[in-house]
Amino acid sequence: MQQTHPSQSIGAPIPNNTPHAVSVTLPTWEATVGYEQGQDWVVKKMQSGYPRFFIHAKIKELGELLEKTYAREGEKCMIYPTYKVAKRCRAFMKAKTQLPKLKVRILQLSTPPPKNAEEASFRVEADIAVVFFPASEFPLAKQYWQHAGEGISSREAEYFLSEMKEKLVNDIRYKKSHRNGGNMGSRKLSPHPYMGTGDRSARSSGSSGRHSTINKPLASNPEFVSFIEERFGRNLDLSFAREAKRLLRERIAGQELAEYASSDLVYMFPTGMASIFNAHELVLHALSEKKDLKSVCFGFPYVDTLNILKKWGAGVHFYGFGDDESLDQLEKLLKAGERILALFCECPSNPMLTTPDLKRIHVLAATYDFAVVVDDTVGNPSNIAALPYADVVVSSLTKVFSGDSNVMAGSMVLNKQSQYFGRLKKYMDEEYEDCFWVQDAIFLERNSRDFVRRSEVMNRNALAVLKLFQDSPLIDKIFYPSVSKSKKYYDAVKKPSGGYAGLMSVIFKDPTDAVCFFNTVRLSKGPSLGTNFTLVCPYAILAHYQELDEVQKWGVDRNLVRLSIGMEPEDELISILQEALDCAQEQHEI
Structure with a gap:
C-alpha cells in the first residue's frame, strides 16, 4: 500500500481512504504546531489520527451510545476489551485523581456468539468493559488510554456497533420516552447489564437473527470492501x-x-x-x-x-x-x-x-x-x-x-x-x-x-537517502545507526543478513531550511514509522511540543526532522527529497 499520491489535506488519513488508518496528514510545519496548540483550523479538520492519541470515530460513536444508554448524569466513558484492563484503568484513575473521592463504575457487555459454523465466519462473541467516570476526569482517563495502549480496537468498536447499535438506539429511545411520560406499549427496557467490581459478565441480548458478512461493518465504504477483495481474493473470515x-x-x-x-x-x-x-x-x-x-x-x-x-x-x-x-x-x-x-x-x-x-x-x-x-x-x-x-x-x-x-x-x-x-x-x-x-x-x-523482503528494500533505500543527506550542505547532523558513535553496538547485534533499518533523523544548519524542506517535500507527512511508504515528521514538535526545552537537553533539537524510509523506487525517492532540499537551498540563498 504505497502512497503514490500522498495526501496534503490536513487531517486526512494516511494512507488515503483507509477507515482504520494509523497515521494522519499534517502537511506543513505550521499545521503540526497548530495541532499541538489545539488550533481550530487544524483540529476541526482531523478525520483521523494516531489511535492512542486520537480516539477513532467508531470508538467515539460507540462511546456516545453507551453514555446515552447507561451513563449517569455528568459521566463520560472509556471502552476496553476486558474487565481486567478496565480495572487497571480504574486503579490508575483513583491513584492519580485530585478529587477527594472518585467513583468509577465498570459495565461489561458482550455481543451474541455465533449460532453455527456458518455464522462463525462473520460473528464472534465480542466482549467490552466500559469505564464510567465523572466528565471532569476525562483527561485523566485519556492518560491511561494513551500510555497503556490497551483501549478497544477501532475494528472491534465497528464490529460491536454492527451487532449492537440497533439495540442501543432502541434502548435510548425507550429511556427518553419513559422519562418524558411517553407510551411505548408493553415494551420493557432490556435488563440493565451488571455494573460493579465483580467478575461476572453481563450478556446483552444483541440484535440476533440478522444475516451478515464480515464486510457488513464496512458496508458504508464499498471502495474499501472492493480493495480488500481485490487484495486478498476473498472476504475476511x-x-x-x-x-x-x-x-x-x-x-x-x-x-x-x-x-x-x-x-x-x-x-x-x-x-x-x-x-x-x-x-x-x-x-x-x-x-x-x-x-x-x-x-x-x-x-x-x-x-x-x-x-x-x-x-x-x-x-x-x-x-x-x-x-x-x-x-x-x-x-x-x-x-x-x-x-x-x-x-x-x-x-x-x-x-x-x-x-x-x-x-x-x-x-x-x-x-x-x-x-x-x-x-x-x-x-x-x-x-x-x-x-x-x-x-x-x-x-x-x-x-x-x-x-x-x-x-x-x-x-x-x-x-x-x-x-x-x-x-x-x-x-x-x-x-x-x-x-x-x-x-x-x-x-x-x-x-x-x-515483511522481511520489505525491510530489505527499506534498508537499501535508507542508505541511498543517507548519502543524499551526507552530500547536502544544508544538513548539520544525521542520526542513523551506521553513522552513529554507537555503530559498534548495533553491529554487535546485527544479523549477518540484516541492515540498519529505515528510520533516520536530521537537523538542518538553519531552522528555516528545515521548515521549507518539510513543507515542500512531496511525501506523506504525519506520525508513526515503518510504513511501506516514506513518512516524514517534525518529530520534536509532534511528540514533545510541551517540553521542547527539556528534550533539547538530551540532544533532541526542536527542529529535528525524522524520516521513516519506505519502499518507493530509489531514484524516485531521491528525486523527491532532492527537490525539497533544492527548494530549501533556494530560499536560503534569497
Missing part, C-alpha cells in the same frame, strides 16, 4: 483468526534464534505500547520482591515508555543519552548499592538512533540482579537479534512488521534462557489475556507475510 494468531506467533518467533525463543513464548497485544506496558506489569509482579525498586530508562525513548516508568511502580532513573558514559554512571550507582527492578531501552532509540551496549548491560544485569526489557521496534527483528541479551523483547508490530499503516499491534517475547524465565512464564500463564481483536489479527497476518 473470522473463523481464521485463531490460525492467523498462530501464524503470527510463529512468524515472530522465527525471527529469533531458536535457542532463545519459541512460538509459545510470543504474546500478542493490541498495540506496541500495550506490549511495553504489560512488560512493565510483568516484571513488577513476577519479581514482586523488587516492586519497591525503581527501574532504569536507558537512552532517550519514545515518550510513553518513559511515562509508564514514571507513573507506575516506584519510579525511574533516566539516563537520556544512553551512551558509554551513561552506562558508567549506572554501574557506579549499582556498585554503590542501589538496586533496580529492570532496565528498559530501545534498540536503536527513537528518534536519536542510538544503540545501547546490550552485551555490557546483559553482564551488569547478571551481576546486579535486574531484568532487561528491550524494544526492538526501530531495528526490527529481521535486522537485529536483541533477545540473547534481554529477558523480554517487545515490539510494535504496527510499524515495519505490518507496513500498511492500517492496523495496530504489539508483541512480547520471553527469553527462555533468562535467569527469571520460570517466574516470568508462570506470571504470563496465569495473567495473560489475549486482547488482540480477531479482525486486526487477520489483517496483520496478511500484511506481514513479506
Whole structure:
C-alpha cells in the first residue's frame, strides 16, 4: 500500500481512504504546531489520527451510545476489551485523581456468539468493559488510554456497533420516552447489564437473527470492501483468526534464534505500547520482591515508555543519552548499592538512533540482579537479534512488521534462557489475556507475510537517502545507526543478513531550511514509522511540543526532522527529497 499520491489535506488519513488508518496528514510545519496548540483550523479538520492519541470515530460513536444508554448524569466513558484492563484503568484513575473521592463504575457487555459454523465466519462473541467516570476526569482517563495502549480496537468498536447499535438506539429511545411520560406499549427496557467490581459478565441480548458478512461493518465504504477483495481474493473470515494468531506467533518467533525463543513464548497485544506496558506489569509482579525498586530508562525513548516508568511502580532513573558514559554512571550507582527492578531501552532509540551496549548491560544485569526489557521496534527483528541479551523483547508490530499503516499491534517475547524465565512464564500463564481483536489479527497476518523482503528494500533505500543527506550542505547532523558513535553496538547485534533499518533523523544548519524542506517535500507527512511508504515528521514538535526545552537537553533539537524510509523506487525517492532540499537551498540563498 504505497502512497503514490500522498495526501496534503490536513487531517486526512494516511494512507488515503483507509477507515482504520494509523497515521494522519499534517502537511506543513505550521499545521503540526497548530495541532499541538489545539488550533481550530487544524483540529476541526482531523478525520483521523494516531489511535492512542486520537480516539477513532467508531470508538467515539460507540462511546456516545453507551453514555446515552447507561451513563449517569455528568459521566463520560472509556471502552476496553476486558474487565481486567478496565480495572487497571480504574486503579490508575483513583491513584492519580485530585478529587477527594472518585467513583468509577465498570459495565461489561458482550455481543451474541455465533449460532453455527456458518455464522462463525462473520460473528464472534465480542466482549467490552466500559469505564464510567465523572466528565471532569476525562483527561485523566485519556492518560491511561494513551500510555497503556490497551483501549478497544477501532475494528472491534465497528464490529460491536454492527451487532449492537440497533439495540442501543432502541434502548435510548425507550429511556427518553419513559422519562418524558411517553407510551411505548408493553415494551420493557432490556435488563440493565451488571455494573460493579465483580467478575461476572453481563450478556446483552444483541440484535440476533440478522444475516451478515464480515464486510457488513464496512458496508458504508464499498471502495474499501472492493480493495480488500481485490487484495486478498476473498472476504475476511473470522473463523481464521485463531490460525492467523498462530501464524503470527510463529512468524515472530522465527525471527529469533531458536535457542532463545519459541512460538509459545510470543504474546500478542493490541498495540506496541500495550506490549511495553504489560512488560512493565510483568516484571513488577513476577519479581514482586523488587516492586519497591525503581527501574532504569536507558537512552532517550519514545515518550510513553518513559511515562509508564514514571507513573507506575516506584519510579525511574533516566539516563537520556544512553551512551558509554551513561552506562558508567549506572554501574557506579549499582556498585554503590542501589538496586533496580529492570532496565528498559530501545534498540536503536527513537528518534536519536542510538544503540545501547546490550552485551555490557546483559553482564551488569547478571551481576546486579535486574531484568532487561528491550524494544526492538526501530531495528526490527529481521535486522537485529536483541533477545540473547534481554529477558523480554517487545515490539510494535504496527510499524515495519505490518507496513500498511492500517492496523495496530504489539508483541512480547520471553527469553527462555533468562535467569527469571520460570517466574516470568508462570506470571504470563496465569495473567495473560489475549486482547488482540480477531479482525486486526487477520489483517496483520496478511500484511506481514513479506515483511522481511520489505525491510530489505527499506534498508537499501535508507542508505541511498543517507548519502543524499551526507552530500547536502544544508544538513548539520544525521542520526542513523551506521553513522552513529554507537555503530559498534548495533553491529554487535546485527544479523549477518540484516541492515540498519529505515528510520533516520536530521537537523538542518538553519531552522528555516528545515521548515521549507518539510513543507515542500512531496511525501506523506504525519506520525508513526515503518510504513511501506516514506513518512516524514517534525518529530520534536509532534511528540514533545510541551517540553521542547527539556528534550533539547538530551540532544533532541526542536527542529529535528525524522524520516521513516519506505519502499518507493530509489531514484524516485531521491528525486523527491532532492527537490525539497533544492527548494530549501533556494530560499536560503534569497
